[in-house]
Amino acid sequence: MVGYFLRRLLLVIPTFIGISLLVFTITRVVPGGPIERLMTQAQLGGETGGLTRSQSSGSTLSDEQMEELKHYYGFDKPLLAGYAEWLGKVIQFDLGTSTRYQDPVWDIIKERFPVSIFYGLSTMILTYLVCIPLGIFKGMYHGSRFDSLSSAVVFLGYALPSYVIGIALISAFAGYFDWFPLGGFVSDDFAEFGFWQKTTDIFHHAVLPLIAYLAGSFAVTTLMMKNALMDNMSADYMRTATAKGLMRGEAIRGHALRNSLIPIATSFGNNISLLISGSFLIETIFNIDGIGLLGYEAVIERDYPIVMGILVISSILYLVGNILSDICVALVDPRIRFGESRT
Amino acid sequence: MSSIVNRSPEKAQAKPDACLSVSRLCVSIRDPEQRDTKGRPLSSEMVSDVSFTIAAGQTLGLVGESGCGKSLTAMAIVDLLPKPQVYQSGGEISFNGQRIDSNDPKALKALRGKKVAVIFQDPMTALNPVQRTGQQIEEVLKLHFPKMDKSQRRQRSIQLLNDVGIPSPENRIDAYPHQFSGGMRQRLMIAMALAGEPDLLIADEPTTALDVTIQAQIVALLKKLQQERNMAMLFITHDLALVSQVSDHVVVMYAGKIVEQQDVPHIFSQPRHPYTKGLIAALPAAVARAPKTKLDAMPGQVPSIDAMPTGCRFANRCEYANERCEQEAPELTAHETGEISCHHWQTINEASTSGVSKNV
Numbered sequence: 001m002v003g004y005f006l007r008r009l010l011l012v013i014p015t016f017i018g019i020s021l022l023v024f025t026i027t028r029v030v031p032g033g034p035i036e037r038l039m040t041q042a043q044l045g046g047e048t049g050g051l052t053r054s055q056s057s058g059s060t061l062s063d064e065q066m067e068e069l070k071h072y073y074g075f076d077k078p079l080l081a082g083y084a085e086w087l088g089k090v091i092q093f094d095l096g097t098s099t100r101y102q103d104p105v106w107d108i109i110k111e112r113f114p115v116s117i118f119y120g121l122s123t124m125i126l127t128y129l130v131c132i133p134l135g136i137f138k139g140m141y142h143g144s145r146f147d148s149l150s151s152a153v154v155f156l157g158y159a160l161p162s163y164v165i166g167i168a169l170i171s172a173f174a175g176y177f178d179w180f181p182l183g184g185f186v187s188d189d190f191a192e193f194g195f196w197q198k199t200t201d202i203f204h205h206a207v208l209p210l211i212a213y214l215a216g217s218f219a220v221t222t223l224m225m226k227n228a229l230m231d232n233m234s235a236d237y238m239r240t241a242t243a244k245g246l247m248r249g250e251a252i253r254g255h256a257l258r259n260s261l262i263p264i265a266t267s268f269g270n271n272i273s274l275l276i277s278g279s280f281l282i283e284t285i286f287n288i289d290g291i292g293l294l295g296y297e298a299v300i301e302r303d304y305p306i307v308m309g310i311l312v313i314s315s316i317l318y319l320v321g322n323i324l325s326d327i328c329v330a331l332v333d334p335r336i337r338f339g340e341s342r343t
Numbered sequence: 344m345s346s347i348v349n350r351s352p353e354k355a356q357a358k359p360d361a362c363l364s365v366s367r368l369c370v371s372i373r374d375p376e377q378r379d380t381k382g383r384p385l386s387s388e389m390v391s392d393v394s395f396t397i398a399a400g401q402t403l404g405l406v407g408e409s410g411c412g413k414s415l416t417a418m419a420i421v422d423l424l425p426k427p428q429v430y431q432s433g434g435e436i437s438f439n440g441q442r443i444d445s446n447d448p449k450a451l452k453a454l455r456g457k458k459v460a461v462i463f464q465d466p467m468t469a470l471n472p473v474q475r476t477g478q479q480i481e482e483v484l485k486l487h488f489p490k491m492d493k494s495q496r497r498q499r500s501i502q503l504l505n506d507v508g509i510p511s512p513e514n515r516i517d518a519y520p521h522q523f524s525g526g527m528r529q530r531l532m533i534a535m536a537l538a539g540e541p542d543l544l545i546a547d548e549p550t551t552a553l554d555v556t557i558q559a560q561i562v563a564l565l566k567k568l569q570q571e572r573n574m575a576m577l578f579i580t581h582d583l584a585l586v587s588q589v590s591d592h593v594v595v596m597y598a599g600k601i602v603e604q605q606d607v608p609h610i611f612s613q614p615r616h617p618y619t620k621g622l623i624a625a626l627p628a629a630v631a632r633a634p635k636t637k638l639d640a641m642p643g644q645v646p647s648i649d650a651m652p653t654g655c656r657f658a659n660r661c662e663y664a665n666e667r668c669e670q671e672a673p674e675l676t677a678h679e680t681g682e683i684s685c686h687h688w689q690t691i692n693e694a695s696t697s698g699v700s701k702n703v
Binding site: 235236237239240241242243244245246247254255258259262332333334335 | 421423448452453454455456457460461463465468469470471472473474482483486487519521532535539
């Protein structure tokens, strides 16, 4: 089985090349880019500054300057050569320099990590903490009033887009009632706070965005848990367990529960990538400086090195997460033995 | 009709040698979709007035075609009906003279697995796929022999696996169910059932999912173990030939009711009910009468649960049926070798004393 997972890891390489090449090509062919942005800036600067209008033509830059800029951003090379150069740098952990901030991409992304990981991790932990017990309870008391009511709530959260929930929460609890801050990750005078104050400040800011993040994520996992448990509760081996003399609760705990966690384990690895990717809509609404917001702004501003940098990290996480999922499944389900012929 | 049951202890102990006594058992299914005029869910009776007893060391064969209520009867004994949709709607079950009360979880816990063990039809699904076999057997020991320590439980499990004929049990005890073949898995089920040292073993079509050679092995194993332990056994099957090998006594069920009950020699030499005769006539002979002869088959089908006739339930398929059969349900009547539920059993038997009626 180790061999199988090694093969899977090796397959990450071609998959990664495929993904990044595709996005790299898109960044080359779509209109608008760092040069055009610079040109607009130069134009605006020229007009407001009222200084020399360097060229008489429509363009504010000379052809040589254009060539220079193209060379600076690597746009003078053909697509594949440019991609190869980019990939060569990525292998050396050099993600390039942001065309907007003029800082190394890796430093910019690294700066946002704590925020994204905080939200990603708390979303993940809270999701499992709520969904697994809730799913178990709903499965055991299927058809009860609590079951129907919680289903209604969970599906309402699922059906409402998270940004709608976000906006509604802000206008209600930050605008009308003023219970929570309007946005941001921490207060402006965060640096002056003591440790305890810092912690409460973070959580005070986190309440509304977390609700917006979580509202939609309960439905899938809860229902997955509930359905898996109900499937297993009606399985023949549960009847066997009862025939052995186990009471219902004991039989569920001893037999059905572990078997119903298998599908949850399957989805575990995929959540790893959610850890950092975040949701740019929620980050935009709450003005949280996370990776989601960074990526969104980078796309709008055509800051391609950052777009590609985020892509590198999230796609690798996603690919590794998939393998992690398979490892989890193999760990919890003895019937699964990857890459071995069945005996 | 079955709501009036005699619950006095004298009645339950009427046959002191009886290990299991089932009296006038009724099992009903509730259809939540359909309601009666008072808004209560409609119930239909799946098993009606089933009574039988099994003595220690004896085997009772419960025979009938699919859907006639055999398994429901068995599941009712250990209160394993899929409640609340299916429930015991009447009658009484006593075990060693004690009435089984489905509202007493403690008593049920002590009964299941310890006094009465069950072997299910499909060993593929009846075992937990993600637990090692040892763990599944040891669970029974843990429940019913709390004084055993861990190593004793393991020793006992290995011994049980050995008893049911699993080769190199000390290695196989840590294997998972999917690593066993179908026949071996049924042996695991048997080992698990025997772990509680039960007085009664309910075998619910234990060999139906297995091929014929394995079937013979499993039946021989069950017989051997039963004799060693002097267990009572309720053997459920649709296979009459199998019943003749295992059982001392046979109860034939049709559409939820007992139609005939006799001991094994008599049920084959003198089947009295037209249905039993039909079943026996439909048996393929091991030594063929002539090659490629057509098997006798009973025409028609079991009436469906919502179209159960008021009279004899077998009337629509019976060649002896007349107006009386269609209107009046026959009672189970005792005769010198057993019981029968047929209006015409005396006249039929006069007509064909030879036993197997070829015309049925």
